[in-house]
Amino acid sequence: MSYGVLRSNTPARDKLPALQRYKAKLVRQHTERANKVLLDTKEHDLLEGEEKSLFQVPRILKRRESRDIRQLTDEHGTTHPNFRDITANFVTHLSRKYQPIAVDETALATLQNFLHCVCQTAYAEQLQQPITNDELLASLGAGALRKSPVIDGLSLEFYTANWDPSARSYYDSLIICS
Numbered sequence: 001m002s003y004g005v006l007r008s009n010t011p012a013r014d015k016l017p018a019l020q021r022y023k024a025k026l027v028r029q030h031t032e033r034a035n036k037v038l039l040d041t042k043e044h045d046l047l048e049g050e051e052k053s054l055f056q057v058p059r060i061l062k063r064r065e066s067r068d069i070r071q072l073t074d075e076h077g078t079t080h081p082n083f084r085d086i087t088a089n090f091v092t093h094l095s096r097k098y099q100p101i102a103v104d105e106t107a108l109a110t111l112q113n114f115l116h117c118v119c120q121t122a123y124a125e126q127l128q129q130p131i132t133n134d135e136l137l138a139s140l141g142a143g144a145l146r147k148s149p150v151i152d153g154l155s156l157e158f159y160t161a162n163w164d165p166s167a168r169s170y171y172d173s174l175i176i177c178s
Contacts, residue, residue: 005018071081074089143156 002019002022005015005022008015010018069086071079072086072089073079080086080089140156140159145157146155148155
């Protein structure tokens with residue numbers, strides 16, 4: 001493509017933008033290919049301060065190849081080189097391994113006779129009381145920074161920054177900007 005532009009009879013001022021477009025396209029394609037190959041590069045594979053480069057490509061490809069399961073020998077000694085058979089054997093093995101365990105009901109009753117109740121009635125009343133703002137604030141203070149204390153994904157910093165201890169309830173205490 002670039003040779004065609006250089007050999008054409010167009011003026012030099014028109015050749016330069018065309019060559020720059022081809023150069024940008026080549027750089028973009030090279031970057032896309034490098035990013036696809038380098039997706040598997042781990043930080044410990046790089047030297048300090050080194051950016052991901054094509055230098056790591058042979059190592060990455062070798063690591064990928066070593067991780068591939070090319071054949072599987074099952075418990076009966078049969079070798080399966082086919083991907084579908086390998087997958088089916090994994091599914092069979094894991095479904096057998098993690099199937100429900102048969103439990104003897106009499107053994108459970110016997111076990112329950114030996115266990116003592118840990119939760120005394122005095123604690124039951126405390127557990128029924130609503131959670132106070134002071135208890136919530138204390139639990140937030142015990143949390144780690146940049147970690148979410150609950151499933152909503154909001155970090156400890158969010159809760160502590162938006163906490164209003166004078167509010168009547170937890171939901172009233174969060175100040176959400178609209």
